[in-house]
Amino acid sequence: MRSYMEASRSSSSTTTSIVPSPYRRILVPPDGSEMSDRAIKHALYVAKMANAEMVIFHVMESDSIPPSTLLAFIKPEADLAEAREEVRTIFEGAVGRTLKERVQAAKASGINSVSYKISSGKPTTAPYMILRE
Numbered sequence: 001m002r003s004y005m006e007a008s009r010s011s012s013s014t015t016t017s018i019v020p021s022p023y024r025r026i027l028v029p030p031d032g033s034e035m036s037d038r039a040i041k042h043a044l045y046v047a048k049m050a051n052a053e054m055v056i057f058h059v060m061e062s063d064s065i066p067p068s069t070l071l072a073f074i075k076p077e078a079d080l081a082e083a084r085e086e087v088r089t090i091f092e093g094a095v096g097r098t099l100k101e102r103v104q105a106a107k108a109s110g111i112n113s114v115s116y117k118i119s120s121g122k123p124t125t126a127p128y129m130i131l132r133e
Helices: 004-011 034-050 067-071 080-108 126-132
Strands: 025-028 053-060 114-120
Touching: 025 034, 025 126, 034 053, 034 080, 053 080, 053 126, 067 080, 080 114, 114 126
Parallel strands: 025 053, 053 114
Antiparallel strands: none
């Protein structure tokens, strides 16, 4: 009887997984803190060991933009909805740049199947929706 290591080496020449794993996709929601950077490093390790895809994501809640922030973007000719959309576009651009940096770092560490996603909705349901895509 062959060992698992022998079987995994002979079954696929492209896999680098050394342990059987139920992980196919790992979702990582960084918040910019030191602790979330540690979580990303751990997720990178698990993704490498499991030969899993890694998705770094952020959920944008439109309701969470404070009215005080909107005040800076309200122009005499614009309404509240336009100001909210402008703030959301600015936030989304900043978040996108941050997530792209995380993706580049993951690729530099040897994870080829890594991407980022910015989602709208509630943080409690968005990860489920990302997994279903």
